[in-house]
Amino acid sequence: MTAETPWEEWDHILKIDPDKELPDGITYGDLCATGTDAIEVGGTMGITEENMEAVVDACAEHDVPLYQEPSSPDVVIDNRALEGYLIPTVFNAGSPFWITGAHKEWVRIDNGLDWDRTATEAYIVMNPDADVATYTEADCDLDADDVAAYAEVAERMFGQEIVYVEYSGMLGDEDIVDAASGAVDDATLFYGGGIHDYDSAYSMAQYADVIVVGDLAHDEGVDAVRETVEAANDA
Ligand SMILES: CC(C)=CCC/C(C)=C/CC/C(C)=C/CC/C(C)=C/COP(=O)(O)OP(=O)(O)O
Ligand SMILES: O=P(O)(O)OC[C@@H](O)CO
Ligand SMILES: [Mg+2]
Numbered sequence: 001m002t003a004e005t006p007w008e009e010w011d012h013i014l015k016i017d018p019d020k021e022l023p024d025g026i027t028y029g030d031l032c033a034t035g036t037d038a039i040e041v042g043g044t045m046g047i048t049e050e051n052m053e054a055v056v057d058a059c060a061e062h063d064v065p066l067y068q069e070p071s072s073p074d075v076v077i078d079n080r081a082l083e084g085y086l087i088p089t090v091f092n093a094g095s096p097f098w099i100t101g102a103h104k105e106w107v108r109i110d111n112g113l114d115w116d117r118t119a120t121e122a123y124i125v126m127n128p129d130a131d132v133a134t135y136t137e138a139d140c141d142l143d144a145d146d147v148a149a150y151a152e153v154a155e156r157m158f159g160q161e162i163v164y165v166e167y168s169g170m171l172g173d174e175d176i177v178d179a180a181s182g183a184v185d186d187a188t189l190f191y192g193g194g195i196h197d198y199d200s201a202y203s204m205a206q207y208a209d210v211i212v213v214g215d216l217a218h219d220e221g222v223d224a225v226r227e228t229v230e231a232a233n234d235a
Contacts, residue, residue: 005119005161006065006083007188007210010037012232014225015069015192015214018055019046023221028055030222032062035229040086040212042069044131052077069121071135073106084117086162091122091150094137121162122154126176127193130168144179151183160187167193168214171200174207181207196220201228205235 014036020043022028032039041055052068052075059066060081069086070076076085087106090098107113124147125138133140142150147165154160165172165180171194181189191204192212205211213228 005188007038007162007190010188010210011205011235012036012229013038013040013190013192013210013212014217015040015042015212016055016059016217017043017214018048018051019043020215020218022218026221028058029062031217031225032059032064034222034225035233036064036213036225037210038065038067038083040067040069042071044071044135047071047075049075049077053079056081073102073109076106076110082117084119085114087118087120088123088164089120089160090132090136090138091124091154092139092142093125094139098136119161121164121190122151122158122160122187123164123166124150124154124180125166125168126172127167127170129170130166130193132166132168142176144173144176147176148179148183151180151187151189155184155187162190163187164190164192164212165208167191170194171196172204174203177204177207181209195228197224198227198231201231202235205232 056079065083067084067086068082093099125133126140128140151163154163163184165177177191188209190210191208195201195213196216211232217225
């Protein structure tokens with residue numbers, strides 16, 4: 001990354017899914033102006049280079065750092081508007097493909113990756129009903145001590161700078177996020193899933209360094225997202 005580890009300064013990320021519509025009357029520019037610290041463009045299903053490019057181009061002229069979060073090597077785009085690439089690796093995936101296999105393929109087929117703009121996110125996927133859990137065959141049957149141990153392994157043994165507790169589609173268990181928070185030292189803890197208002201944002205931001213808000217932007221719009229930014233800044 002240009003500024004090494006910029007996420008250390010963040011409280012809030014807005015994740016825009018290029019496969020989902022925006023509410024009526026709302027533009028990508030409006031979403032960029034919510035006060036979020038960064039935008040991640042990504043989703044699990046229905047992702048193409050074309051819909052990725054369209055969202056990145058629409059956000060490019062606005063003053064917020066833009067990151068691509070690819071769900072597979074074939075949707076990675078080469079776009080100078082991107083500050084960088086946040087590449088998931090799923091620690092509790094059912095297949096090594098989602099831990100290192102896709103990454104190996106990416107490096108094999110792509111000549112000349114931009115390593116200075118590339119970082120990984122160590123995901124722990126917790127909602128068995130989320131597309132990402134099905135897709136990666138994740139073992140979501142984890143207690144707080146399992147999650148804490150994964151988080152510690154990610155940081156201490158695999159040198160991960162970002163640990164991501166992912167409840168995509170549902171609000172997570174505070175005790176689990178608290179345990180993950182206690183298990184990491186220098187790594188930045190991301191939490192995402194089911195944040196829908198000030199209180200749910202605040203509850204998770206007490207433990208996580210950075211909260212990630214996704215579907216709310218597509219389902220409700222900018223005022224709701226702005227509330228979550230306020231909560232992230234207050235916590
Ligand atoms: C090596 C490269 C370039 C890519 C592989 C990256 C990996 C391991 C991806 C697997 C995990 C994944 C699909 C991450 C994408 C981000 C994510 C978790 C989006 C949220 O997905 P959901 O909310 O479950 O799905 P939808 O909202 O799209 O239905
Ligand atoms: O869509 P939501 O439930 O807000 O989840 C956010 C993000 O963690 C998904 O990858
Ligand atoms: Mg989603």
